[in-house]
Amino acid sequence: MRTDYTARRLREEDLAPTWVEQFDRWFVDAVAAELPEPNAVVVATADADGAPDARIVLMKGYDEYGIVFGTSYASTKGAQLAVNPRAALVFPWHAMQRQVRVAGRVERIGDAASDALWDPRPRGAQLAAVASVQSTVVESEQELADRVRALDEQTPPGSVPRPRVWGGYRVIPERVEFWQGGADRLHDRLRFVSDDAEGGGWIIQRLAP
DSSP states (O other), X not given: OOOOOOSOOOOGGGSOSSHHHHHHHHHHHHHHTTOSXXXXXXXXXXXXXXXXXXXXXXXXXXXXXXXXXXXETTSHHHHHHHHSOEEEEEEEEGGGTEEEEEEEEEEEOOHHHHHHHHXXXXXXXXHHXXXXXXXXXXXXXXHHHHHHHHHHHHSOSSOOOOOTTEEEEEEEEEEEEEXXXXXXXXXXXXXXXXXXXXXXXXEEEEOOO
């Protein structure tokens, strides 16, 4: 199956001055287009042997320092990031004939910032995160439901305290590519690349499709 791309071209003169400003433009466009969960992002990691792994999570924020998501430090991705703190991201905005690819190193955010991610979560999601040891094998769906129910009964009403094993990660970009589908497969691929030689600035490259 193939789709003919008809969107307008992405040219160098159309880009914002920084990757985060360009990302913000496209993210605002994705929200305005009412794409389902435009903050859904593929996060690819690798273990100590270099074996790749990927899953979809929800982006929780972005700024000039990077892109943030939350998870259990004890999860598979948490264990992988502990030994190989690098990741690649893909925002697959297919309906707009766009995608954004990000690659860079990863760091944990601080406790206060992690609390800010945790506290707005629905109580049910908080209970599930505490009761479930993410990525471990469970005997049955009922076993997990029983754990959540027991924790709910034991925990006072309101927000559940954030467990120390849960927190946020920040992907600090070294490369950010903006991909726009083009007619006849002449896609536009413009990439911001971190340039340490320029004091932490960025250079822009056009890539062959």
